[in-house]
Amino acid sequence: MKLKMKSSRLLSLIISLFGLAAVWSQTLEQTEQVADKFMEQGDYYSAAKFYSRVYFFADKSQLGRINGKLGMAYFGKGDFKRAYNHFDVAQKLESDDSTKTEWFLRKTSALILRHQYKLALLGILNYRGKFTSRQQKNLIFLKGTVYFAEEKYDEAKKTFVQIIDPGDSLALARLDSLFTKKNLMRPNPVTAKWLSIFIPGLGQIYAGDIKNGINSFALNATLFYLFARDAVRFSFTESFFVFYPWIQRYYQGGYERAQRIAKKKRRQKRAQVYHGVHEILM
Amino acid sequence: MKKETIIITIFLLISTLSVRAQQINEPPDYMIKLKTVFDVPEGHHHDFSKPLKNASNELEFLFGLFYWTYKNFISSQDVDSCVFYPSCSTYMILSIQKHGVLTGFLEGMDRLMRCSPFAAYGHYPLNKKIMKYEDPME
Numbered sequence: 001m002k003l004k005m006k007s008s009r010l011l012s013l014i015i016s017l018f019g020l021a022a023v024w025s026q027t028l029e030q031t032e033q034v035a036d037k038f039m040e041q042g043d044y045y046s047a048a049k050f051y052s053r054v055y056f057f058a059d060k061s062q063l064g065r066i067n068g069k070l071g072m073a074y075f076g077k078g079d080f081k082r083a084y085n086h087f088d089v090a091q092k093l094e095s096d097d098s099t100k101t102e103w104f105l106r107k108t109s110a111l112i113l114r115h116q117y118k119l120a121l122l123g124i125l126n127y128r129g130k131f132t133s134r135q136q137k138n139l140i141f142l143k144g145t146v147y148f149a150e151e152k153y154d155e156a157k158k159t160f161v162q163i164i165d166p167g168d169s170l171a172l173a174r175l176d177s178l179f180t181k182k183n184l185m186r187p188n189p190v191t192a193k194w195l196s197i198f199i200p201g202l203g204q205i206y207a208g209d210i211k212n213g214i215n216s217f218a219l220n221a222t223l224f225y226l227f228a229r230d231a232v233r234f235s236f237t238e239s240f241f242v243f244y245p246w247i248q249r250y251y252q253g254g255y256e257r258a259q260r261i262a263k264k265k266r267r268q269k270r271a272q273v274y275h276g277v278h279e280i281l282m
Numbered sequence: 283m284k285k286e287t288i289i290i291t292i293f294l295l296i297s298t299l300s301v302r303a304q305q306i307n308e309p310p311d312y313m314i315k316l317k318t319v320f321d322v323p324e325g326h327h328h329d330f331s332k333p334l335k336n337a338s339n340e341l342e343f344l345f346g347l348f349y350w351t352y353k354n355f356i357s358s359q360d361v362d363s364c365v366f367y368p369s370c371s372t373y374m375i376l377s378i379q380k381h382g383v384l385t386g387f388l389e390g391m392d393r394l395m396r397c398s399p400f401a402a403y404g405h406y407p408l409n410k411k412i413m414k415y416e417d418p419m420e
Contacts, residue, residue: 113315249363250356250360252361275317
């Protein structure tokens with residue numbers, strides 16, 4: 001009986017060892033292939049997990065490539081901070097010029113997506129690597145995007161024009177029609193604010209939010225009417241102490257809101273302009 | 283017959299080449315992703331009519347109606363003065379829904395009395411994303 005127990009334990013141990021051997025048989029290359037497959041499927045979370053495993057065991061010669069791939073996985077996940085760090089290491093470790101530039105471009109786009117425009121511009125202006133014509137085009141586009149983000153629209157337009165073929169008059173005209181004052185500078189949040197200071201609700205209407213404008217005007221008009229009525233009926237001081245806190249809240253709330261609405265509207269219009277530029281140039 | 287076969291083969295070859303050319307000209311993924319860099323998030327859309335729809339009696343319906351009117355026409359024009367999340371009006375309506383009109387109303391009043399920039403400091407966890415003190419309905 002004792003022997004039987006022992007032999008069954010031995011058997012299970014052998015089976016477990018075989019199982020372990022099967023796990024061991026997965027090489028770094030295979031793990032990387034699995035991660036590549038996850039990347040193809042768009043499962044960036046799993047891809048990052050597998051690339052991290054490869055990264056841990058990889059030797060020095062593989063680190064550049066794996067860092068780049070890890071950066072791409074994090075980029076896909078939307079974690080641009082980590083993506084930037086891995087692209088940065090990949091760029092430093094890479095010896096091939098074209099691949100080095102590719103990591104640099106990815107690194108710069110990660111910076112732009114993190115809204116770190118000044119740092120991105122600094123990198124672009126200081127980069128001395130070699131480019132393919134396609135990479136050159138992408139770099140100019142990134143530079144234009146940074147100028148656009150910094151609200152230097154003339155510089156941005158000049159930069160974007162460099163990518164367009166001079167003979168392509170249609171694309172040039174489309175770009176011209178996008179870069180107008182109306183598209184980029186209107187509605188002006190400061191104007192919206194001052195309009196609402198003079199006549200409550202007018203700033204909202206100017207920014208395109210008519211419902212809010214009418215709402216603000218009606219509310220403030222009612223409060224001002226009640227204030228005036230009580231000032232005449234009782235006394236100015238009494239009416240002031242009763243209605244001032246209300247008027248202050250909704251009057252100030254109205255013009256602050258007008259400014260916010262105008263800011264949002266302008267940002268939306270700028271995003272539309274950029275979409276247009278992207279469609280023309282990419 | 284042979285001529286036709288040759289023409290079809292050439293046509294197929296050309297179309298394959300054009301597909302390949304399109305693939306090469308496609309911008310890389312990071313340039314595509316960049317398109318959304320200036321997009322403005324739409325923000326959460328709140329349904330203020332929910333308490334109206336979920337009211338179990340006339341009094342709750344009345345409070346739901348007050349809440350809907352206040353949120354749509356008055357609170358929307360106000361300066362951002364409430365220090366808590368959820369706001370006092372939302373807290374009160376949630377409380378009314380959960381504990382009934384009387385207890386809910388009293389709890390809402392209690393919240394209104396606690397709502398001051400000085401009272402909240404250190405007592406409630408600060409949600410740094412919206413810069414409001416967390417005081418959920420329990």
